[in-house]
Amino acid sequence: MIQKLLHEGVEVETSIDGYYAADFPEITTEKQSHRHHPVHTVVVTHFELARMIERVNRRFASLLRTEMTKLGIEDVGPAQAMVLMAIGDVELSVGELLDRGHYVGSNISYYLKQLADGGYIDRVASQRDKRSARIRLTEKGEQLCANLRDAGGAYNRVLARDADDLRNLEIAFQTLHRLELVWGNAARYGI
Amino acid sequence: MIQKLLHEGVEVETSIDGYYAADFPEITTEKQSHRHHPVHTVVVTHFELARMIERVNRRFASLLRTEMTKLGIEDVGPAQAMVLMAIGDVELSVGELLDRGHYVGSNISYYLKQLADGGYIDRVASQRDKRSARIRLTEKGEQLCANLRDAGGAYNRVLARDADDLRNLEIAFQTLHRLELVWGNAARYGI
DNA sequence: TCATTTTACTTCAAATTTTGAAGTAAGTTG
DNA sequence: CAACTTACTTCAAAATTTGAAGTAAAATGA
Numbered sequence: 388m389i390q391k392l393l394h395e396g397v398e399v400e401t402s403i404d405g406y407y408a409a410d411f412p413e414i415t416t417e418k419q420s421h422r423h424h425p426v427h428t429v430v431v432t433h434f435e436l437a438r439m440i441e442r443v444n445r446r447f448a449s450l451l452r453t454e455m456t457k458l459g460i461e462d463v464g465p466a467q468a469m470v471l472m473a474i475g476d477v478e479l480s481v482g483e484l485l486d487r488g489h490y491v492g493s494n495i496s497y498y499l500k501q502l503a504d505g506g507y508i509d510r511v512a513s514q515r516d517k518r519s520a521r522i523r524l525t526e527k528g529e530q531l532c533a534n535l536r537d538a539g540g541a542y543n544r545v546l547a548r549d550a551d552d553l554r555n556l557e558i559a560f561q562t563l564h565r566l567e568l569v570w571g572n573a574a575r576y577g578i
Numbered sequence: 579m580i581q582k583l584l585h586e587g588v589e590v591e592t593s594i595d596g597y598y599a600a601d602f603p604e605i606t607t608e609k610q611s612h613r614h615h616p617v618h619t620v621v622v623t624h625f626e627l628a629r630m631i632e633r634v635n636r637r638f639a640s641l642l643r644t645e646m647t648k649l650g651i652e653d654v655g656p657a658q659a660m661v662l663m664a665i666g667d668v669e670l671s672v673g674e675l676l677d678r679g680h681y682v683g684s685n686i687s688y689y690l691k692q693l694a695d696g697g698y699i700d701r702v703a704s705q706r707d708k709r710s711a712r713i714r715l716t717e718k719g720e721q722l723c724a725n726l727r728d729a730g731g732a733y734n735r736v737l738a739r740d741a742d743d744l745r746n747l748e749i750a751f752q753t754l755h756r757l758e759l760v761w762g763n764a765a766r767y768g769i
Numbered sequence: 770t771c772a773t774t775t776t777a778c779t780t781c782a783a784a785t786t787t788t789g790a791a792g793t794a795a796g797t798t799g
Numbered sequence: 800c801a802a803c804t805t806a807c808t809t810c811a812a813a814a815t816t817t818g819a820a821g822t823a824a825a826a827t828g829a
Contacts, residue, residue, distance in 0.1 A: 434663055436750065440638065441660060443761070446765065447631065482778080491816070493779075516776090541764075560626065563627075570637040684788070709807065710795090711807070
């Protein structure tokens with residue numbers, strides 16, 4: 388097992404006890420670092436990360452779904468809600484929205500249609516360039532986002548308990564951003 | 579903008595220059611930390627993370643798709659390949675596989691059928707419990723995984739250039755695992 | 770200036786992925 | 800051994816994603 392991981396993975400000395408990337412014993416949410424400092428060799432390949440990301444993404448989607456059900460939202464799903472969150476509080480074009488989420492054009496078009504039908508967004512043709520649609524949340528759209536953010540507050544409090552947590556979240560975010568760039572460039576120009 | 583982020587987010591002092599969670603200027607893959615040390619206030623909400631995770635997941639899926647196309651794999655898609663990677667080199671039951679990826683039963687059943695039809699896995703009824711299917715990669719399945727891992731080697735080398743990178747990947751991995759647990763428990767027991 | 774190309778997006782149909790309800794067969798329990 | 804639970808499968812419907820083709824406006828260039 389370790390043998391296999393070492394094949395393409397890279398080693399790092401770390402201070403987390405008994406925690407290997409490849410299998411997931413039931414670890415509690417309790418802090419594990421900064422208590423003992425035995426040094427272990429742990430390996431994270433980009434595939435391990437990709438699998439983790441897939442799992443976490445699935446988890447979040449279903450969480451979002453249940454939260455939306457609680458809110459009584461029936462006309463749009465979690466994917467559409469993510470688009471709303473991507474729009475945020477600014478007015479932007481479809482193209483800008485594509486960049487924000489690496490969506491495919493036809494996909495976003497489809498979602499925007501549903502969101503417009505549901506009254507969550509306004510769509511106006513730009514003055515400058517009439518090809519370009521300007522998108523913005525309606526009152527209803529902003530309300531949904533606000534409700535979801537409120538519901539999310541509890542998670543933020545659990546996930547970010549102290550400075551260490553915050554730093555780790557920050558590092559995770561940056562590292563994911565790097566993955567995004569590397570994988571994205573690779574897809575376009577080939578590694 | 580910052581105002582909004584502060585709403586539900588939590589602050590942290592960090593040493594990354596000019597990098598805010600909410601918008602994505604074209605940052606290069608070059609290192610940014612450990613050069614200058616101006617202190618900024620950056621915020622990562624769990625929604626920002628969720629959106630990032632969604633984007634990265636999308637990127638990886640399309641990368642995997644192109645890699646599989648290069649390999650001439652036509653009978654299964656990236657989702658099925660992820661299942662293969664989840665199985666890895668051990669023999670396990672469908673239930674264990676569900677845990678590994680937070681899949682839904684009927685979904686995995688569907689994938690396993692395709693993978694079995696394609697000759698990527700073997701499925702044998704357990705001796706002990708004939709309800710339980712034991713799953714394992716075939717030669718062909720292992721070959722595909724090995725090819726994908728080989729193709730992935732280049733990414734590992736780009737992503738893990740030095741000890742700092744490795745540490746950050748490790749932290750990202752652990753942090754995602756924590757998200758997984760928190761979001762998963764919340765879904766089951768409500769925060 | 771006006772044909773040509775490019776950009777910005779939409780539409781539609783098909784493929785893929787995911788869900789959920791309903792099954793089946795094998796174990797377990799009272 | 801009847802009733803229940805577990806471990807999975809099947810199927811149909813829904814949601815999501817892709818890709819090819821279309822439209823209209825803007826930019827380009829001869």
